[in-house]
Structure formats: structure tokens, C-alpha cells
Amino acid sequence: MRADLDIIQDWIPSGSRVLDLGCGDGELLAWLRDHKQVSGYGLEIDADNIAECLHKGINVIEQDLDQGLSNFASNSFDVVVMTQALQAVQYPDRLLEEMLRIGRQCIITFPNFGHWRCRWDLLRRGQMPVSEFLPYTWYNTPNIHFCTFLDFEELCHQRQVRVLDRLAVDRLHRHNWASRIWPNLLGEIGIYRVSGPSPLQPPARTE
Amino acid sequence: MPSVFAEDSVGLVSPQTEQFLEPLQLACGRSLANYQLVYETYGQLNATGSNAVLICHALSGHHHAAGYHSVDERKPGWWDSCIGPGKPIDTRKFFVVSLNNLGGCNGSTGPSSLNPETGKPYGADFPMMTVEDWVHSQALLAERLGIGQWAAVVGGSLGGMQALQWTISYPERVRHCLAIACAPKLSAQNIAFNEVARQAILSDPDFHGGHFQERGVIPKRGLILARMVGHITYLSDDAMGEKFGRDLKSDKLNYDFHSVEFQVESYLRYQGEEFSGRFDANTYLLMTKALDYFDPAASQGGDLAKALAPAQADFCVMSFTTDWRFSPARSRELVDALMAADKNVSYLEIDAPQGHDAFLIPIPRYLQAFNAYMQRISV
Numbered sequence: 001m002r003a004d005l006d007i008i009q010d011w012i013p014s015g016s017r018v019l020d021l022g023c024g025d026g027e028l029l030a031w032l033r034d035h036k037q038v039s040g041y042g043l044e045i046d047a048d049n050i051a052e053c054l055h056k057g058i059n060v061i062e063q064d065l066d067q068g069l070s071n072f073a074s075n076s077f078d079v080v081v082m083t084q085a086l087q088a089v090q091y092p093d094r095l096l097e098e099m100l101r102i103g104r105q106c107i108i109t110f111p112n113f114g115h116w117r118c119r120w121d122l123l124r125r126g127q128m129p130v131s132e133f134l135p136y137t138w139y140n141t142p143n144i145h146f147c148t149f150l151d152f153e154e155l156c157h158q159r160q161v162r163v164l165d166r167l168a169v170d171r172l173h174r175h176n177w178a179s180r181i182w183p184n185l186l187g188e189i190g191i192y193r194v195s196g197p198s199p200l201q202p203p204a205r206t207e
Numbered sequence: 208m209p210s211v212f213a214e215d216s217v218g219l220v221s222p223q224t225e226q227f228l229e230p231l232q233l234a235c236g237r238s239l240a241n242y243q244l245v246y247e248t249y250g251q252l253n254a255t256g257s258n259a260v261l262i263c264h265a266l267s268g269h270h271h272a273a274g275y276h277s278v279d280e281r282k283p284g285w286w287d288s289c290i291g292p293g294k295p296i297d298t299r300k301f302f303v304v305s306l307n308n309l310g311g312c313n314g315s316t317g318p319s320s321l322n323p324e325t326g327k328p329y330g331a332d333f334p335m336m337t338v339e340d341w342v343h344s345q346a347l348l349a350e351r352l353g354i355g356q357w358a359a360v361v362g363g364s365l366g367g368m369q370a371l372q373w374t375i376s377y378p379e380r381v382r383h384c385l386a387i388a389c390a391p392k393l394s395a396q397n398i399a400f401n402e403v404a405r406q407a408i409l410s411d412p413d414f415h416g417g418h419f420q421e422r423g424v425i426p427k428r429g430l431i432l433a434r435m436v437g438h439i440t441y442l443s444d445d446a447m448g449e450k451f452g453r454d455l456k457s458d459k460l461n462y463d464f465h466s467v468e469f470q471v472e473s474y475l476r477y478q479g480e481e482f483s484g485r486f487d488a489n490t491y492l493l494m495t496k497a498l499d500y501f502d503p504a505a506s507q508g509g510d511l512a513k514a515l516a517p518a519q520a521d522f523c524v525m526s527f528t529t530d531w532r533f534s535p536a537r538s539r540e541l542v543d544a545l546m547a548a549d550k551n552v553s554y555l556e557i558d559a560p561q562g563h564d565a566f567l568i569p570i571p572r573y574l575q576a577f578n579a580y581m582q583r584i585s586v
Contacts, residue, residue, distance in 0.1 A: 017549075041546060047572055054523075054553055054579035061542060061554045071543045 001031055003173030004083060004191060008107050011165060011193050012038060016078035019103060021065055021095075022085035025049050026058035033058070040077065066090045069098040077103040084189075086110040086152075087143040093155060100161060100196045109191045112168070114148030114184045133171045133188065149184040152192070160197035167191040215293045216283065217249040217274035222314060225351050231309075231344060237334040240323060244348050245314030246270050246306035249290060250298035252353070258586035259354040260296055261345060262286065262305035263362030263369035266437070266494045267486060269313035272305035273298075286363075288569040295577035300586060301358065309344050310336040310493045318489030319420060329489075331417020336493055338365075338501045342372045346380070358584050359383035360520075363566035364533060365494065368501045371541070374518035375503055381520040383584055385577075388530055388566040390537035391511050391544065392502040397532065400440050401495040407432035408488045417489050426488045431479030433491055438478050443529035443562035447471060504544075511544035521551040523580045525573065527565035528558050553580065 001009070005028045012018060014036040020029050023042025026049075032038035041059045044050050053060035063071075065082075066089055080103030086092050087110050099106040111134060112118075121129035128138045136143065147155075149168065156163055168179040168187025179187035212218040222245050231239045247270050252259060262272050264285075273290035275283050290296045290303055307315040310333060318333035325332075349357070360381050362370040367389025374384045393401075408414060411429030415422055442450075451471040460468060467473045504511040522545050526538035535556045545552040557573050559565040565573070 039549070039551075041552075047575075050553075050555060051575050051579045054576055055583060057583050059551050059553055061546075061552070062556045063554075071539065073547060076547070 002027060004109055004169070004189065005031065007167060007169070007173060007175075007191055008081060008083070008109070009036070011107055012036065012079050012081075014038070016040075017076075019043070019072065019077045019080045021069075021080065021082040021099070023049075023053065023058070023060065024083075026053035026056045026060060028081065028083075029053075029058045030056045065095060069095070069102060072102045074101050075104065079103055079105050079107060081107045083107075083109045084111070087145050087147065089145065092145050092147075093159070096155070096161065097159065100194070105164065105193060105195045107191070107193050109189055110147070110152065111143075112149050112184065112187050112190050113146040114150060115188050116185050117188075119185075149187065149190050152190065156192075156194060161194050162197065163192060163194050165191075165193035211278055212275065215291045216287065217291050217298055219278070220247050220249065220271075220274035220276065220284075222247050222270055222276075224314065225348060227344075227347060231340070231347075233334050233340045234337040235335040239309070239316065239334065242309060242316035242344075243314075244306050244309070244316075244344065246304055246348065247272065247274075247284075248305075248352075249273055249303040250301050252302040253586065256354055257356070257358060258301050259349075259352075259357050260301045260303045261349070261357050261360045261370075261373075262290070262296075262303060263341075263345070263360065263366035264305070264308065265362070265364035265366045266491075266498065267482070268366065269311060270305050270307040270315075271313070273303070285567065288567070289574070289577060295574055295581050296361065297581065301581075304348070304352065304354070306345065306348060308336070308341045310490060310497075312487035312490040317487065318417070318493065319487045328418075328420040330420055331489060333489060333493065336497050338368050338372045338497055339376060341369055341497070342376050345369070345373075346377055349380070356380045356382060358586055359385060359581070361385040361387075362389070363387040364389060364563065365498050365501075368498070371515075372501075372503065374520045374522075375514060378517045378519040381518075383523065383580075384518070384520040385523045385525075385580065386538075386541065387525045388527055388533045388538075388563055389524070389541065390533045391504065391541045393499055394537070398499045400436060400532075401499055403436050404433035405492055405495055407436070408492060411488075414488065417492075419488070425483065427483045430483035430486060430488050430491065431476070434479040434482040434486075435475045438475060440532045441563040443531065443560060445529060445560045446562050446564075449560065450474075511540070512547035515544055515548045515550065518548070518550055523553050523555075525555045525557060525566075525576065527561070527563070527573075528556060529560050530563045530565060532563040 018038050018040035020042040023044050029042050043061050043063045080099040089095050118129040168183030169175050169189050171188045224245050226243050228241045271284045272286045273284040292299050307313040310317045318329045322329045360370040360373045367386035370384045370386050373381045408429035411426035413424045414426040454470040503514040507513040524538050524542050526535040542554040555576050559570050
């Protein structure tokens with residue numbers, strides 16, 4: 001399994017109802033179904049990914065995140081997951097609020113624009129960073145809302161979103177000493193577990 | 208001898224007939240004392256009877272969904288693009304049953320059949336049919352064929368409504384429901400189009416209160432008009448623009464009302480003419496009413512999720528972007544209700560310029576998804 005999904009699955013309690021925003025080929029939902037009796041739906045817009053989800057027997061719904069999530073009832077899912085899509089949506093703040101309305105908890109992963117490589121590119125070359133990990137140039141990138149860990153946490157603070165867990169990892173999703181010491185400089189991907197402002201019992205951790 | 212049919216065709220098929228002598232109680236309060244159902248099958252029923260797929264037809268459809276009735280038949284069955292060896296409904300894997308619904312005009316008992324009480328054609332005396340009635344009769348046919356549970360019930364448009372109704376009426380007898388270019392109920396605009404079509408038929412002087420058959424005539428003009436208005440709604444603006452634009456039949460305008468000037472007029476007249484020769488006016492009235500009446504949520508105070516609560520099937524819902532008769536928004540209503548009811552459902556909105564008719568057309572992405580879904584069904 002993709003390394004970030006391996007970290008995320010550990011945060012999802014057995015038997016929960018999960019909504020996966022931008023579910024890709026359904027890898028996470030298929031794994032959760034087979035190993036943790038998780039039910040749920042994945043939203044996706046890529047035709048090949050959707051066909052792959054159908055093939056895997058994953059409930060996939062063709063729905064564009066930029067069209068909002070108003071078709072989902074409040075508190076209708078235990079966990080809402082969104083991996084590597086926050087930076088690509090039109091209104092990340094509204095989507096975050098919607099996710100928190102629909103799910104008791106949300107798990108969000110996104111690339112950290114405060115990573116030293118991004119900072120170095122800007123400082124040294126004075127140009128938007130382009131790398132193997134973020135291979136697009138500024139005019140053709142789907143990533144229209146880059147942020148740093150600090151930016152994201154500031155948004156959470158403003159909107160009274162509680163950060164329950166966070167993990168900074170490198171591009172191979174290794175949680176190493178560097179990203180532990182100085183996450184906003186040395187972590188490449190952030191994995192956050194958040195909930196709304198109301199006090200919430202931490203979910204029972206499964207092994 | 209080399210086969211004249213393509214390798215992915217079910218080839219030559221012949222309709223079969225099943226007689227039912229037990230009365231069928233109908234939603235309208237009346238009953239049919241006895242009746243017959245005409246159907247076709249493709250593929251082989253396996254030993255456990257677990258590979259059966261039911262095809263439900265739409266407004267003007269019938270039992271002949273795939274293959275050819277003779278080597279001379281010009282066109283194959285109406286859903287031949289999706290049924291056959293290697294096609295989405297793969298006849299190497301599935302045993303496919305496709306019937307003509309009651310009230311139809313292709314062999315199953317309907318308004319043009321003889322009324323045993325009078326010895327004359329039923330005509331307007333044929334009882335009104337609903338989607339629930341059709342599903343009931345399909346369930347009786349399934350019992351005759353030894354099919355305790357369908358691997359899948361599949362339909363487009365009005366056929367999709369039947370597939371949905373199956374999951375509500377007989378939840379334990381359907382494992383998968385595929386509702387394509389469908390809606391959980393018609394909108395006011397949709398009912399309005401149906402009403403125009405009905406009025407075209409009812410106001411034709413040759414309609415004779417529905418007893419035209421006894422007089423040896425058909426309300427041809429009414430049927431033509433009904434089909435013309437229907438056909439406009441099955442195509443998208445883009446599809447019509449692409450196909451006909453403002454092209455003229457001749458190179459100049461005639462400045463009169465009786466000539467066929469624009470290509471689109473010629474096309475609609477041809478479609479209407481062809482249809483009036485093969486379709487019964489009373490059946491058309493009845494089918495449009497069945498469409499109008501379908502609303503499974505009505506008995507649950509409009510709560511579609513509650514209406515779908517008994518369903519045990521997994522669902523696959525597909526819509527087409529330019530379909531304005533059964534628009535994607537209507538399919539999304541259905542999908543939202545299924546998710547609210549915690550059912551397994553997948554939904555695809557296929558980008559296609561052909562409008563409502565797209566569900567009959569072999570659009571690559573549609574076939575890819577259809578295929579992927581059908582392949583995962585275990586038999």
C-alpha cells in the first residue's frame with residue numbers, strides 16, 4: 001500500500017463509515033474494506049480511476065470536489081479523508097469546513113510548501129519550485145493553493161478546528177528524525193487528523 | 208460454414224412465449240385474468256441459477272434486445288451494443304432474459320391483444336399498468352424460468368425505473384441493480400412532454416376512444432406527432448445541431464407550410480412515420496402513464512432514502528451529461544438517497560453529446576465502466 005495510506009489507515013477505527021475525497025483508484029477504501037470492515041464511498045473524477053474502483057468493487061461516486069459537498073448530510077460519516085487534494089481545490093477553507101460538517105473526524109494530507117527545498121528554490125533561483133515531487137510549472141499546475149504546515153494550522157486555529165494528530169513525513173512518507181525536529185522546514189508531506197470545535201472522544205485505536 | 212454474425216454477437220435468436228393463467232392483480236385495482244409474456248434469452252443458465260440478468264426495456268422497447276431474428280434482419284436487437292460475448296453484459300458469463308412488458312405491442316398481452324371477455328381487441332379497455340405491476344409480472348416469469356435471484360437487473364430510462372423497483376419489491380431477489388439514464392420520478396416538465404404526446408394521440412380523429420383497431424384504422428397522425436415530440440427530447444441541442452444544423456433538403460426556401468424544408472423536419476417526420484407503423488397508440492399512452500406514475504418515495508412521504516431502505520442490492524447508476532430528459536441531476540438525487548440509506552452505490556456521469564439516447568450508443572467510457580461493473584459481479 002502507498003506509504004501515506006498505510007499511516008492513515010492506522011487512524012481509522014474498524015467498522016467506521018468513511019468518505020474518501022479524491023479516492024484515486026480506490027486503494028485505501030479497498031484495503032479498509034478488506035482489513036477493517038470499513039464501509040463508505042470514494043469521490044473521484046478521473047475516468048480510469050473510476051473504472052479501477054468499479055473493478056475493485058469500491059463504491060465510487062463521480063463528483064467534483066469544487067462543486068461542494070452539500071449533497072452529504074451533517075455527521076453522516078465517521079471519518080472524511082482527503083489525500084493530496086487540499087492544494088488543488090478552489091476553496092480549501094470551505095471544503096475543510098464541509099468535511100468537518102460531514103465527518104466526526106477528518107484526515108487530510110498535503111505537500112508542505114515550507115519545506116527547505118521550496119524555500120531554497122525561491123531564495124536561490126527566485127522561481128517557483130519544480131521538483132520530481134512537485135513536477136508542474138506555475139501555469140499548468142493543478143496545485144493552485146499551496147500552503148505550509150504553519151499556514152494550515154493557522155487556518156485550523158482561526159476556524160476553531162482541533163488538530164488531534166499530525167505527522168510530518170518525507171516524500172517516501174518516512175517519519176524520520178529531521179521532520180520530527182523541524183516539521184515545517186524538513187517535512188515534505190503533512191498528515192493531519194482534525195475535528196470540529198466540539199470536544200470529541202479520541203477514537204479507539206486499533207492495531 | 209462460416210457464421211454471418213460478428214464474433215461478439217449472440218447471433219440468431221428466437222422469441223419464446225410463456226402463458227399465465229392465474230389472474231394478475233394490478234395497482235389500478237383491476238386484474239388481468241390471464242396473459243402471456245414474450246421474451247428472449249441469451250447465454251446459458253448455470254447449474255445454481257446464479258448468473259441470470261434481467262433486461263428491462265424503456266418506453267418503446269421490447270424483448271428483442273440482442274442478436275438477430277433472421278440472417279436478413281437489417282438491425283440487431285436494441286441493446287446489441289451492450290449484450291453479447293465479450294460485451295458488458297457478457298453472454299459467456301451471464302444468462303440474459305429480456306421480455307416485452309405487459310401492455311406492450313410486441314407479443315406480450317397488451318391493448319392490441321384479444322380481450323377474452325369480448326372476443327375483440329382490448330383497445331382502451333386494457334387496464335393501466337404501473338412499474339410495480341411490470342416487476343410483479345417479471346417476478347412470475349423468473350419463477351417459471353427457475354431463477355430465484357437475479358445476479359443483476361439492468362435497465363435504461365423507464366427500464367431503470369423497473370430495475371429500481373425490483374430492489375424495493377423483491378429485495379432478496381436482486382444482487383445488483385444498474386439504473387442507467389434514469390430518474391427516481393419524473394419532473395413536471397417530463398410529465399408535460401408526455402401529456403403533449405398523449406394529447407396528440409387522443410385528439411387524432413382516428414383514435415376512436417382507443418377502439419381504432421376494430422374500425423381497421425390507426426391514429427397515425429397522433430402517433431407521428433407523439434414520436435416527434437418525444438424524439439426531440441431524446442436528443443440534445445448539440446446532437447441535433449451537429450446532425451442537421453440548419454441544412455435544407457433543397458437549395459432554396461419554398462415560402463410555404465406544406466413542404467419539408469429543413470433536414471431536421473425530414474428526420475423527425477421519418478422517425479414519426481417509421482414509429483407509427485410499428486407501435487400501438489394505446490401502448491404508447493399506457494407506457495407514458497407508467498412513467499408519470501412512478502414515484503417510489505411517494506408512499507414514504509417523499510423520502511426516497513426511506514423507500515430504498517429495504518433494498519439489499521448493490522447499485523450502479525450512470526447518467527449522460529447532455530441528457531435533459533433524464534438529466535444527471537435526477538440520477539444524483541437517486542445516488543444521494545442511496546448513500547443516505549447506506550447502500551452500496553457507484554455513480555458515473557458520462558460525458559456524451561447524444562442526449563438521452565446515449566444509453567443505447569456504444570460510447571467507449573460508458574462501455575468501459577459498464578464492463579468493469581458487470582465483471583465484478585460474482586456468479
